[in-house]
Amino acid sequence: DADFAALATSFTTSHPEVAVAVHLLPNEELKASAIRAKDQQGAPDIIIISSDNIGYADLMRLSELPPEMVDTAMPATTLQTLQFRNKNYSVPLFAGNHLLMLYNKALVKTPASDWPQLIAQHDLFNAAGVQTLALNYQEPYWFSIFVSLFGGNLTYDDTVTLNTPAMQQALQFYQQLAKSGVTNMQCGYRCVSEDFYQGKFAYAVNGTWALTAARERLGSDLGVTLFPQLQGRQIKPLASYIVMVFPNQSLSSEKAPQIKQLTAFFQRPENVQAIATKHFITPYYQSYQTNTADYPDSDGIYPKVLAQRELSQLMPTSAAMVSVWNGMQKGMLLYQNKTLDASAAAEFMQKVSARDQQILAAGL
Template sequence: MHHPILIIVFFVFSLNVWGQDSEYRSDILVPELRHADNLVLWSAFGGYNSFDSLNEQYRHQFGQELSIVFFGVEDLKGDLLFAADAEILPDAVIVPSDFLGLHQDYRFQAIDKENFPQSERGNSKDAYFGYPITTGNFLLLYYNKLLVSNPASSWDELFQQAQQLSEKGIQAITWQYRAPFYFLPFYYAFGGNIETNEALKLNNEAMLSALKSYKEIVEQADLIRFCGRSCDSFDFLNGQVAYTIDGDWNYREFKRALGDNLGVAAIPAIKGHAVRGLSSNYVIAFPKNKKESEANRKQKMKSLIEFFNKDKTQTHIFHEYGLYPASIDPNSKLNKRTSEFESQFFTLLNDSISIQSHASISFMWSALSNNVLAVLQDQIGIEKAAYNIDAETQELAGKFEQLRSQKRVLK
């Protein structure tokens, strides 16, 4: 019988908080293993469905096969909870760092400090539940140089360009406007913040200003008519759209499609406020299987962390997937920018706002998803939406903590 908290949390996580379908379906929780002694790795690396060469490197180094199963991020959040309940957890997972806010519910094992470089160990009271593999996971503005000579630095400037582009039959800009992750940088632009050790407070002036301004630019960009339910990258890659806001995770795909005609820039400023992408790490974490010995668990953690921390592995991940390693040798070739494009890209990465993980963020996404969309569809007003976002986040977080305190969650 599943615990009540899993039903609540799975319902929340099953909501499509990104505003788009997951790229992978998680139809099964436990993959069929090719060999009994394989290491099973569940990965939420978005859009990257082949780690074959990494698997070969790992097998050559450690003499063991990796069975890698790919999930959409939201699928994996719920599936991990049910896997913990059913005692069928994988050996390791690669997930965005916001998963760590619920580390005890996913049964993530604390990682020995000795596995971290000295500079990253922090003070003696710190506990680590995920080892960073890549950094970034942030939004930026991509543009087609064949359609735009100078990228717009503000939304006013972009909409001036839109008039000229429209005369040529070109849509100015698209992005996944329904997805709360794309809304959040605008909340930060007006002074909002989700970095807190206390309950999130989201009904504030920053939220009101962000909702109002976001609705205005979505309407002015004519996204609801042009995109319908989903703005994907197809039209941008085919030259029908001049700009798109998208993640660094699509950098390699866009570069392969557009080559030297691809440009990158900061998301345009809104009403004089800079809009900066929010960045985080992808981490490798280790769910604790009760039947596994402590010695085996430590050896597994050590080998996988050692593997993903190697310069060769990091270089492969960067060149194959366009994701920048979270920990890197200063003398690595990756620190030598080979083009103006890469220099611009890393400038934007360095200018992004790094956000940390805590449990309240997990519940915030659902509240944002429902209410931002309701504002865009004129179903509720801005003041009501700001109130709902705050109240729904607090309500879900409160129910979660209440059930935890009653010991009705997994230990």
């Protein structure tokens, strides 16, 4: 975002011999552009993206990191999770990129700790002319939190695992939330952002990336709480690191020295911490610590963010992980319009996602 552009400007001030052009793109457009540009003259040298997208390493022709660029201070389990086929392709900047449960304190006196409580609150909100829960309903990343609620995992060991009882239960529960009016099937990203900020919804599920805007708009009325439980089961949102990757083998290009300079500049603690504090995310070098001393937070938001992060699941950097979303979305729609029942929809998701993984492996 604009913070990275400002950081790049700061770099060029101290390194006037290096010209840096920054282009800001939405996540899906960024992935598509990087893949299209891999064989073009104007391909980017560095992309800042969520770590799960490292599963596109072959398509993006990502450079493998030389040993001196690998942060060996990171815990071995985290380093391994960020590897793709046992190789390092990314330089981490931040941890804690995941969904959160936000609420408006002016509308919610006591946030629901479980789903029956939240559903029971719906009639009160409805009587007050307020909608209950904003979800980016058709986005499978939002839906995935409900798969975790029933104990499901989208992948295992680079294999798609969508055809499960947990997926069927999640589809049914998600549909019931919409049927009962607790959430709205037509809701998109505007609902979880602008409509929530305007007080049209009591609760909203949005990412850590939205906290700065939410706080600016709602001020002291912004609340963050853990996701509601269901019969003792907890939601474990899928999480990722924000990382720098190097498409089109840019670390082997003539610009490699300048690329390494810029990367090292971005990783400086004073640069990382400034952005992390502003956006309630965690610097990569603190991602295995629980110290919140660097977050002056009188309204208690960051401790709640950190508590939810502790319950999150770091997405693997695998071909299976990047292959699940298309199949999930199609299966969700087929279930919602009653073309398929929950069992058939889960089976359909599995088939489409496994096919997409095969297509990815073939480089198509």
